Amino acid sequence: MIRLDDLTLSFPDGDGRVTAVDHVSLVARPGTATAITGPSGSGKSSLLALASTLIRPDAGRVLIDDVEASALNRNEAASLRRERIGIVFQQSNLLPSLTAQEQLEVMNELGAPGSRARRSGIPARAAELLDAVGLSVHRGKRPHQLSGGQRQRVNIARALMNEPRVLLVDEPTSALDQERGAEIIELILRLTDELDTATLLVTHDLVHLPRMHAVVRMVDGRLEPWVPAPVAA
Numbered sequence: 001m002i003r004l005d006d007l008t009l010s011f012p013d014g015d016g017r018v019t020a021v022d023h024v025s026l027v028a029r030p031g032t033a034t035a036i037t038g039p040s041g042s043g044k045s046s047l048l049a050l051a052s053t054l055i056r057p058d059a060g061r062v063l064i065d066d067v068e069a070s071a072l073n074r075n076e077a078a079s080l081r082r083e084r085i086g087i088v089f090q091q092s093n094l095l096p097s098l099t100a101q102e103q104l105e106v107m108n109e110l111g112a113p114g115s116r117a118r119r120s121g122i123p124a125r126a127a128e129l130l131d132a133v134g135l136s137v138h139r140g141k142r143p144h145q146l147s148g149g150q151r152q153r154v155n156i157a158r159a160l161m162n163e164p165r166v167l168l169v170d171e172p173t174s175a176l177d178q179e180r181g182a183e184i185i186e187l188i189l190r191l192t193d194e195l196d197t198a199t200l201l202v203t204h205d206l207v208h209l210p211r212m213h214a215v216v217r218m219v220d221g222r223l224e225p226w227v228p229a230p231v232a233a
């Protein structure tokens with residue numbers, strides 16, 4: 001579970017400060033996907049950065065299960081991210097020289113060494129996740145040999161290597177056409193269910209919202225309930 005509790009974040013802006021996130025509270029439970037939508041510059045990416053512990057709030061708390069993430073120092077926050085949080089950014093920032101399988105395996109080389117038993121399970125886990133995202137036959141390919149949608153699938157599989165409790169996804173469909181975008185959303189929803197992650201997903205794309213367990217809208221850093229536009233008669 002992830003709980004955002006009265007979060008506020010501001011950035012320096014000329015002589016003053018701009019409030020990117022303004023007293024935002026939100027709870028996402030395991031096995032559910034919550035979409036965060038809203039206009040450009042409304043604070044969606046900033047909220048995700050707070051949820052991921054990559055930046056600290058000016059005020060408020062981020063709770064990941066029972067851990068107060070916003071109170072941790074940098075090293076502790078890095079460990080928490082490694083152990084409990086999966087992050088998928090807009091662009092699939094894959095390493096050009098590595099195959100799909102290696103992109104996943106390298107995740108567990110970074111950071112904590114892990115036991116020998118755990119390390120020996122890594123190739124199998126990587127293969128299993130590539131299978132779950134429909135890329136078994138492409139596991140030996142490098143990023144330039146994959147389509148945009150396939151690269152995004154590798155990205156998602158990579159974020160799941162550490163068996164995260166929380167999955168944070170920023171605009172996963174922005175570089176894809178409608179059909180590939182819809183497939184990626186379906187994939188994220190299926191994995192959220194199967195792996196029981198609490199998923200927060202930023203999207204501009206309103207077509208995906210009815211598939212989500214919950215939808216919130218950010219406007220000027222504040223959270224509003226999302227009210228779907230009436231369907232034309």
Ligand SMILES: Nc1ncnc2c1ncn2[C@@H]1O[C@H](COP(=O)(O)OP(=O)(O)OP(=O)(O)O)[C@@H](O)[C@H]1O
Pocket residue numbers: 011012018019020038039040041042043044045046047
């Ligand atoms: N590092 C930063 N330094 C200064 N201001 C920032 C920084 N990051 C974001 N902002 C400001 O905070 C506000 C929210 O930005 P944010 O990127 O979170 O919005 P967004 O809803 O994700 O936008 P988009 O949909 O265009 O990605 C904006 O006014 C932006 O200019």
